[in-house]
Amino acid sequence: MIGRFGVSVTCTGDGRVRVEGPVRHEPDDVLDHGNAGTGIRLTAGVCAGIDGLSVLTGDQYLRRRPMDRIAEPLRAMGATVAGREDGRLAPLVIRGGNLTGITYAPPQASAQVKSALLLAGLSARGITTVEEIHPTRRHTEEMLTEFGGRVTVDGMRVSVEPGELSATDVVVPGDPSQAAFWAVAALLADQGEVAVDGLYTGPGRSDFVQILQRMGADITFDLATGTLTVRSSRLRAVEITAEDIPGIVDEIPVLAMAAAVAEGTTVISGAAELRAKESDRIASTAGMLRAFGAQVTETEDGMVIEGGARLRPARVDSHGDHRIAMTAAVAGACAADGATVIDGWDSVATSYPGFAQHLVQLTGTTPAAGDA
Ligand SMILES: O=C(O)C1=C[C@@H](OP(=O)(O)O)[C@@H](O)[C@H](O)C1
Numbered sequence: 008m009i010g011r012f013g014v015s016v017t018c019t020g021d022g023r024v025r026v027e028g029p030v031r032h033e034p035d036d037v038l039d040h041g042n043a044g045t046g047i048r049l050t051a052g053v054c055a056g057i058d059g060l061s062v063l064t065g066d067q068y069l070r071r072r073p074m075d076r077i078a079e080p081l082r083a084m085g086a087t088v089a090g091r092e093d094g095r096l097a098p099l100v101i102r103g104g105n106l107t108g109i110t111y112a113p114p115q116a117s118a119q120v121k122s123a124l125l126l127a128g129l130s131a132r133g134i135t136t137v138e139e140i141h142p143t144r145r146h147t148e149e150m151l152t153e154f155g156g157r158v159t160v161d162g163m164r165v166s167v168e169p170g171e172l173s174a175t176d177v178v179v180p181g182d183p184s185q186a187a188f189w190a191v192a193a194l195l196a197d198q199g200e201v202a203v204d205g206l207y208t209g210p211g212r213s214d215f216v217q218i219l220q221r222m223g224a225d226i227t228f229d230l231a232t233g234t235l236t237v238r239s240s241r242l243r244a245v246e247i248t249a250e251d252i253p254g255i256v257d258e259i260p261v262l263a264m265a266a267a268v269a270e271g272t273t274v275i276s277g278a279a280e281l282r283a284k285e286s287d288r289i290a291s292t293a294g295m296l297r298a299f300g301a302q303v304t305e306t307e308d309g310m311v312i313e314g315g316a317r318l319r320p321a322r323v324d325s326h327g328d329h330r331i332a333m334t335a336a337v338a339g340a341c342a343a344d345g346a347t348v349i350d351g352w353d354s355v356a357t358s359y360p361g362f363a364q365h366l367v368q369l370t371g372t373t374p375a376a377g378d379a
């Protein structure tokens with residue numbers, strides 16, 4: 008993908024990637040982002056800053072996800088953004104360059120929107136400011152600062168000044184969202200302990216740990232080392248509200264699975280944003296839980312999960328959503344006696360290509376892929 012901008016990218020084979028910039032010209036082909044919502048939205052921010060034409064698209068699921076959340080502010084900065092349904096849906100065609108900084112308050116708590124605007128702001132005239140309604144993950148601010156970008160954070164206001172970035176070496180820590188699957192695997196199992204090392208320890212990415220603690224889980228996260236340790240536990244129901252959601256936005260499917268076996272009724276609300284993810288994650292999570300035998304009622308902005316389910320093996324449709332597929336695999340391997348089959352297993356490659364191998368290492372169970 009980055010190669011389309013004339014940037015040289017080399018994988019050295021020892022886990023390192025060498026990227027030689029800068030991005031200076033329009034991409035020489037259509038930028039296909041597959042299933043990656045973060046990818047297309049952040050790249051749109053970069054393309055808005057390039058004096059030229061960029062065409063961005065993705066797979067059948069991504070082409071259904073809302074892009075107006077980035078198209079509108081990027082237009083306000085001076086880019087031309089066209090797409091299906093008046094720029095609401097990809098493919099998007101962006102003519103960038105000649106941007107002016109704006110102050111923008113996204114109506115949704117979204118690190119993707121914030122990041123798109125900060126990236127565009129690097130090549131705008133004046134300062135670009137994003138006013139968040141709720142703090143979201145801050146990887147973009149951290150990365151821009153490491154690359155010499157001038158970023159200021161003042162409470163819920165994040166600003167960037169225009170300027171060139173300079174190359175640096177970055178060590179990418181482990182992704183807490185991936186570790187969440189192994190945490191719930193340990194909790195669903197009858198016995199045992201799982202430890203995951205080297206995780207990112209910054210704010211807003213490991214809130215699932217506190218949710219699981221509220222559920223009575225024996226779980227600790229060592230902020231000095233980034234080590235998560237989880238032991239099989241009896242869980243109780245929890246109430247998850249709008250305040251909690253931005254910090255666990257990607258972990259709801261797997262937390263909902265934990266809630267299905269917990270004692271009591273779990274209520275999740277304020278999570279309407281989940282309907283705009285890879286799948287409608289309220290509907291797909293509820294469908295998955297029901298397939299395993301749990302009782303769930305979908306609400307407009309969340310769900311009510313009756314706990315105490317004895318999970319049975321299931322046939323689950325991932326709806327093209329990696330987090331549904333991985334949650335089902337963990338439940339099938341750790342808590343349901345018999346073969347669970349997952350349709351749309353390929354989606355897992357979006358965020359965790361090594362997942363099946365790790366599941367086999369941990370549980371000895373190979374997930375059964377159904378139809379593509
Ligand atoms: O910035 C990011 O890397 C992401 C932000 C989140 O999206 P929103 O902040 O738009 O909810 C999250 O769901 C996504 O998986 C990754």
Ligand SMILES: C=C(OP(=O)(O)O)C(=O)O
Nearest residue numbers: 042043044045046257284
């Ligand atoms: C929502 C997710 O990703 P994206 O929006 O980048 O497709 C996710 O990783 O669960």
